[in-house]
Amino acid sequence: MEALAELVESLPAGVVATDPATVATYRFDWSKDTGAGTPVAVVRAEDAGQVQTAVRWAARHRVPVVPRGAGSGLSGGASAVDGGIVLSLERMRAIEIDADCQVAVVEPGALNAEVKAASRQHGLWYPPDPSSFEICSIGGNVATNAGGLCCVKYGVTTDYVLGLDVVLADGTLVTLGGKRIKDVAGLSLLKLFVGSEGTLGIVTRAILRLVPVPLPPATLVASFGSVVDAARAVVDVRRTLRPSMMELMDRASINAVEDFSPRGLDRAAGALLVVQSDAPGDARVAEIAVVEAACLAAGASEVVVTDDPAEGEMFVEARRMAFPAVEARGALLLEDVGAPVPLLPDLLAAVAAIAVEHDVEIPTVAHAGDGNTHPIIVYDAADPDSERRARLAFDDILRAAIRLGGTITGEHGVGRTKKGALPEQLGEDVMALSRRVKDALDPAGILNPGAVL
Structure with a gap:
């Protein structure tokens, strides 16, 4: 691209990278979206002025711009575009x-x-x-x-x-x-x-x-025979309380974590709930007691409570480890569907049924306290049929969430991997309104084209 020399000359040495090896490392975010393109350059801006320079150049030449942070996104929102530039903000760290x-x-x-x-x-x-x-x-x-x-x-x-x-x-x-x-x-x-x-x-x-800084939390860990039982406990607790943390892991994710980084979790459990309360004094004790009673009423086989911050953090780290642990098992399609909290059991049951229907493994973790689930579809990238079944499961999970009055994305974003389901959730009137906003602010359509809308 002849105009590329203009961009290189307008910014300090080392800001614009064009060598293929470097450019290739900026094509994908963590979703590894197979539709990612190949940019002509990567601009690693060092300040806001350099961002402006790069965007003005792109606007003059109608070149797509894909903004990028740390590349940890899970929905293809930072997937590169053919012929565009990736505008990385990684050097702006103040x-x-x-x-x-x-x-x-x-x-x-x-x-x-x-x-x-x-x-x-x-x-x-x-x-x-x-x-x-x-x-x-x-x-x-x-x-x-x-x-x-x-x-x-x-x-x-x-x-x-x-x-x-x-x-x-x-x-x-x-x-x-x-x-x-x-x-x-x-x-x-x-x-x-x-x-x-x-x-x-x-x-x-x-x-x-x-x-x-909040007070040190008390931590409760409860084992259940199924994710639906665990979700029933969540619904019961959330009728009256808002703990500072309420996380769920199913059996597949528990075992993936234990295989990847052993923590002594109960491999036989159908689900674990990890709940924390950072309320002050007696209120913390009372909150944990309510959670424990709800777990036992929902069929928990074991409930453990600890005030030891290090022990509590070990369980939280196990939950955080789920994504990299499951990633070690194969290629992934990552979901973050959500539903109203009272319908969390229905959403988890639907995910389990979809896994059986399409014969795919779907370990699931969840920010259970707010109804946001993370079904992680595992497939063999070398097996076309495995990938086909995984993608069918991915689409069915999105539809299941929408049918329950939920969302196709609670926190990862629509990106490129979920945009096909967005009209079904929002409806055509809201989609049209969204496009009007986009057109008003980006009439040439250069900012992250292909993402979201």
Whole structure:
């Protein structure tokens, strides 16, 4: 591409990579979307000005731009496009903590874990905690409105975004929001960009609300004969309580973790619930007692409670280990379907039935407390029939969630892997409205084309 020389010359040495070996490493996110294209270049921007320069060049030459954070996405939202550029924010890592305002001012390449660590030095905490918190970036978290293990009580990314700097499709840099906790001046444009998956603009700075570090939690682990029984306990608990964590693992995911990184989990259990309460004093004891009673009433065969933070964290780490553990078993299709909490048993039962119908292995973990499940479809990439059955199961799970009044994505984003099911969930009127917003902000359609809409 002749115009590529112009891009290279307009940015400092080392920012634009065009050699095939380097470019190839930016084609895929963690979903390994087979439809990923080959970009002509990767721009590893070091500041907002360089992002503007790259986007202005792309706008002049009608070149697609795929924004990319840490590449840990699970829905193909950062899959490269043929003939486009990948605009990586990985080098933009600055973090500033304003302890008086209780906010973090963060560049998009900073990792979630780095923001947590910097906040903790001031006695503060950034709650959104995807299982990949150690490797995922804040820019990616904002792009997908990421959730995590603690979201049942503490909410998701959008609940903590107070301000954003965003580069629009023409290269204009706009500042939205600020360090103010309450601000209703004008249209709520700030929230429009959270969860937009890089299709409306590129985040170059985020102002994130922080909260005081919570008290050490008590942890309850309950074993059940089936995921449906475990889900019934979740529904019962959530009628009256909101624990700080309420996670589910089915038998297949338990055994995958034990094979991958042994933790002493009960391999014979049909499901495990890992529940935490960080309520103060006697309230924590009372919450755990309610959870224990609900688990026993739902048929739990064993319930273990610990106040030891290290022991509790071991169970939480086991839950976080599920994705890499299952990944070791074969190629994956990753889901994050959700349903209203009272219908969680129905959703899990539907996933189990789909696994049987298509003869595929679907280990499942869940942020059970808010109805968000992660069925992980395992298949043999070298066997076309195995892949065919896996993809049929993938589509059927999306439909099952929609039939239950749920969602095709609770936190991973639509990306490219789930966009085909989006109209069925949203309906044509909402799809048309979404396209009008996209067309208004990106009339040339250069920002992450092929993702979401």
